[in-house]
Amino acid sequence: xxxxxxxxxxxxxxxxxxxxxxxxxxxxxxxxxxxxxxxxxxxxxxxxxxxxxxxxxxxxxxxxxxxxxxxxxxxxxxxxxxxxxxxxxxxxxxxxxxxxxxxxxxxxxxxxxxxxxxxxxxxxxxxxxxxxxxxxxxxxxxxxxxxxxxxxxxxxxxxxxxxxxxxxxxxxxxxxxxxxxxxxxxxxxxxxxxxxxxxxxxxxxxxxxxxxxxxxxxxxxxxxxxxxxxxxxxxxxxxxxxxxxxxxxxxxxxxxxxxxxxxxxxx
Amino acid sequence: xxxxxxxxxxxxxxxxxxxxxxxxxxxxxxxxxxxxxxxxxxxxxxxxxxxxxxxxxxxxxxxxxxxxxxxxxxxxxxxxxxxxxxxxxxxxxxxxxxxxxxxxxxxxxxxxxxxxxxxxxxxxxxxxxxxxxxxxxxxxxxxxxxxxxxxxxxxxxxxxxxxxxxxxxxxxxxxxxxxxxxxxxxxxxxxxxxxxxxxxxxxxxxxxxxxxxxxxxxxxxxxxxxxxxxxxxxxxxxxxxxxxxxxxxxxxxxxxxxxxxxxxxxxxxxxxxxxxxxxxxxxxxxxxxxxxxxxxxxxxxxxxxxxxxxxxxxxxxxxxxxxxxxxxxxxxxxxxxxxxxxxxxxxxxxxxxxx
Numbered sequence: 001x002x003x004x005x006x007x008x009x010x011x012x013x014x015x016x017x018x019x020x021x022x023x024x025x026x027x028x029x030x031x032x033x034x035x036x037x038x039x040x041x042x043x044x045x046x047x048x049x050x051x052x053x054x055x056x057x058x059x060x061x062x063x064x065x066x067x068x069x070x071x072x073x074x075x076x077x078x079x080x081x082x083x084x085x086x087x088x089x090x091x092x093x094x095x096x097x098x099x100x101x102x103x104x105x106x107x108x109x110x111x112x113x114x115x116x117x118x119x120x121x122x123x124x125x126x127x128x129x130x131x132x133x134x135x136x137x138x139x140x141x142x143x144x145x146x147x148x149x150x151x152x153x154x155x156x157x158x159x160x161x162x163x164x165x166x167x168x169x170x171x172x173x174x175x176x177x178x179x180x181x182x183x184x185x186x187x188x189x190x191x192x193x194x195x196x197x198x199x200x201x202x203x204x205x206x207x208x209x210x211x212x213x214x215x216x217x218x219x220x221x222x223x224x225x226x227x228x229x230x231x232x233x234x235x236x237x238x239x240x241x242x243x244x245x246x247x248x249x250x251x252x253x254x255x256x257x258x259x260x261x262x263x264x265x266x267x
Numbered sequence: 268x269x270x271x272x273x274x275x276x277x278x279x280x281x282x283x284x285x286x287x288x289x290x291x292x293x294x295x296x297x298x299x300x301x302x303x304x305x306x307x308x309x310x311x312x313x314x315x316x317x318x319x320x321x322x323x324x325x326x327x328x329x330x331x332x333x334x335x336x337x338x339x340x341x342x343x344x345x346x347x348x349x350x351x352x353x354x355x356x357x358x359x360x361x362x363x364x365x366x367x368x369x370x371x372x373x374x375x376x377x378x379x380x381x382x383x384x385x386x387x388x389x390x391x392x393x394x395x396x397x398x399x400x401x402x403x404x405x406x407x408x409x410x411x412x413x414x415x416x417x418x419x420x421x422x423x424x425x426x427x428x429x430x431x432x433x434x435x436x437x438x439x440x441x442x443x444x445x446x447x448x449x450x451x452x453x454x455x456x457x458x459x460x461x462x463x464x465x466x467x468x469x470x471x472x473x474x475x476x477x478x479x480x481x482x483x484x485x486x487x488x489x490x491x492x493x494x495x496x497x498x499x500x501x502x503x504x505x506x507x508x509x510x511x512x513x514x515x516x517x518x519x520x521x522x523x524x525x526x527x528x529x530x531x532x533x534x535x536x537x538x539x540x541x542x543x544x545x546x547x548x549x550x551x552x553x554x555x556x557x558x559x560x561x562x563x564x565x566x567x568x569x570x571x572x573x574x575x576x577x578x579x580x581x582x583x584x585x586x587x588x589x590x591x592x593x594x595x596x597x598x599x600x601x602x603x604x605x606x607x608x609x610x611x612x613x614x615x616x617x618x619x620x621x622x
Contacts, residue, residue: 009427013439016424020446020501023457026467030460038460039470080355087351094348103359109552110363111559113576114596117583118366121373121593141362144355195448202450205561209583218452225456225566238453249448253441 027242031235038231049232059237062220066201069132069216073139074197078189080140081147086177089155104145115141116209123210130212138206143196150195150256154188191256194248202245217241374593389594399578403599406574407606409489410557413496414504414550420497421504421549426538429512440509447502455566458495462486462567487569495563500556504549511545512538540621547614551607558603575599 026038034044053059084104088097107115115138123134158181166176182189204218211219221237224230349356377386393399428439446454461467462485469481485491515538523533561576568574575595582592 006431009423009431013424013427016420016501017442019420019498020443023461023498024446024449024454026457026460027453037465037470038463038467039465040467040474041470080358083351084355087348092344095345100352100356103363104355106359106363109555110367111556111576113559113561113579114367114370114600115363117579117589117592117596118370119362120583121369121589122362122366125369137362141358144358148355198448202448202452204450204452218450221452221456234456238450238456242449242453245449246445249445250441257437 024242027235028239031232031239033232036229036232038235049236053233053236053240056233058215059217059220062215062217065132065214066217069136069139069207070197070200073136073143073200074193076136076140077143077147077196078151078192080144081151081192082185082189084144084148085151085155086181088152089158089160104148106145107142108145112142112205113209116206119206120209130210132211132214132216134210134212135207135216136200138210139200139203142203142206143199146199147192147196150192151185151188154185154191154256158184187255187258191252194252194255198245198248198252202241370593371597373590374597376590376593378590389590390598392591393594393598399595402573402578403575403602405489406558406576406599407602409492409496409574410554410560413493413500413557414554416493416497417500417504417553418508418546418549421501422508422546425505425508425512425545429509429515440506443505444502451499452562454499455495455563458491458498459486459566462491462494486567487572489568489572491567491569492563492572492574495567496553496557496560499563500553503552507548507552508542508545511542515541540618543614543618547611551610555603555607559599 029042030038031049032045032047033042034046034048084100088094088100094100119134119138119141120130123130123137128134162184163176163180166180167173171179202218203216204222207216207219208222215223217237221234224234374389375385375387376383377388424443428436428443432439459466463469464481464483464486466486468485469478472478473481519537519541520533523537524530528536558574559576559579560574561580564572564574564577568577579592579596579599582588582595586592
């Protein structure tokens, strides 16, 4: 590539980044705008919408529900992913490994609406019924593949000989895992916990189909979109969620890549 | 890691020697020269590990090589590993295969005042109703357009990161994928605010005096759906393309240049064909979920922007006709699967023709 093409591509990628970020950044900008309408020009700065948002009791309940779902989902899907990676990872290929990996990829490619109605029928026909538990079950299903792939990237930097050396030195498999493998993959485990938490916390469509009477935060936002007067408070709530998500994902990405060599030049 | 050497003396006579010859991971170029190596040799009675920092660069091993935790089940290492896999496999079976089977079963349920029986009435209703076919055809067309647009927009950015960025590829990748982690609902909602009748674009144009009345064609139509979805799925397109570009052996490009190809022809005849697997998976990763999308048509599509997901939701929601909704869903899945297979078949034929 010539110098010219190089600069053109850099400009394009920068514009592409702007296209990706600007819509998202509008929410925080207009959450401070002193107007009930989301329109330019900005009228003035106000904290009114943020205090209005913080005072909504419905929001508090929805936030609590979201946490009640997302925290167990993060631990469940990360544990399931970790155990599955331990089984898949080894010096010898596991017979049937491509089939197993394919099965784990399925929740990522099946449209959520199909997954949503299929699980709705399952919970309804089995008599379990709809509640925050069914939401959590659906979220665990879609988060486990993410946990698996995040952990896999961590395990790829790890040589099975390390744990084998521990076994040869007389450790039990259980202790070899806790004292050798787990400390090395711990950053990956933390990253997986954070990312699966975020996926569950932000997920709308499965929760839409699988919840009983309880609202999670995205469902609460969706219900508020019908009322134009509540729009600015929704903007404030959305901005708070965006901020939290950004912070969590940045920490997770740093953790995921720590010690893998890729961030060696920045640390 | 071309400089790695394992001294012959450390190798056992009957050992299998594994040298890490994997191509440098992204962002690693130039790391070797800048960071002094700290090599550690861990030796046990049958394993030698040559460690650099906490990265293994070479290891030798004798004896049976088995899975990580299953060495103490020497008779059945495979069974032991599948035992570890079973919780996650069980979740996939109980949470994915079983519900989808139930969904298919539900689609054959025909309800009548006397009770219910199995039949094809729901499928007949869907196949006879022209509105279902119209909406499904439109969903597929919109999804194909969105996938094409997303791949076209993402390719130059992926190319830039793979070929033009040398040191901090990871920073660029994280920057590009970061918005993808934020709430899908909020991103779609943001586009509603941008494109709305009194939204950001219209109010800005009116304020600047460029237009007298707000433009109505921005929101509540297919255009809005396509823009919103192309934005929402960007990360799904850029990652597979980046990975396939990153895998390309750089010496092939040099060879093409040495043989007299210009930059444009090198791209068309070497880089582009070699990155096609990434382009194809990017297209499918965007296409498949987009066909069934519900949130975007609902928020920015308007009455004419409804897609098949809206009809499925309507059957399960307001209409309370689950068997009909299931039949729509099953038919949509079948059509999409057939299209994906056709697409993959065409792609592999095309590749064989080129090669």
